[in-house]
Amino acid sequence: MKNLPIFSQWVIYLLIFFITIFIYTWALQGIGVDTQVMQDSLTYVSKFLADFFPPNWEVLDIAIKALIETMQMSLWGTTIGAILSIPIAIASARNTAPIWLQWLANFLQNAVRSVPSIILGLIFVAATGLGAAAGTLALSIYTIGYLAKFYQQAIEAVDSRSLESLQVIGASKLQIAQYGIIPQVLPLSLGYTLWMFEYNIRAASVLGVVGAGGIGFQLKSYIDGFEYTKATTMMLVLLVVVTLIDTVSSQLRQRLEGM
Known part of the structure; x- marks a missing residue:
């Protein structure tokens, strides 16, 4: 142009x-x-939100226990998903796999991403029953859909000249991966994984709506019971923790990107 x-x-x-x-x-x-409907609805929305205040701090201990369970779900879900994402990312990257394998791996990624987390939660609740186990498994699958794509992009962004230099000196495929690919991919991939862990804490709270454990389950229970002030306490505790995790993970990601 x-x-x-x-x-x-x-x-x-x-x-x-x-x-x-x-x-x-x-x-x-x-x-x-x-x-016109939106203008009229503002009055009803303000009245509805007013029912959530002031927070009921009597359920703070319940909120903390539920939040700990949510973090445990996110930790295991992110870890399992990250481990399973690695071979899928390698199989889908243009510079590490043949075209037919790329197509299959990318189709798998798209298939996983097309399933909403709520549906995954329902599937595993049906399989394992209500509780954190269902939420953890749902988060694991949900994580694959995104981390596999992030890892794939990191692998495809590897400087090809460094790989060619290793091939020239007779390095094996394992040595090329060890000295050429991993050092370039690792910092970026760890940053993506930290971001996914942070995101999964929010996703875990949503999965609680279908009975998959965590703070979301308590939150839905209070809202269904019209105990809005208790629900506010749950949301405030979640907000504080998510903000802290976001701050810490952002600093860690900056250091990793600086590597």
């Missing part, structure tokens, strides 16, 4: 602008938003 005349560039930019406006207008019409 840089080689085009200035007038032609402006025509293209205007065309892109109008296409974008058309797409967003089309999407807004499809949603069917009624602005």
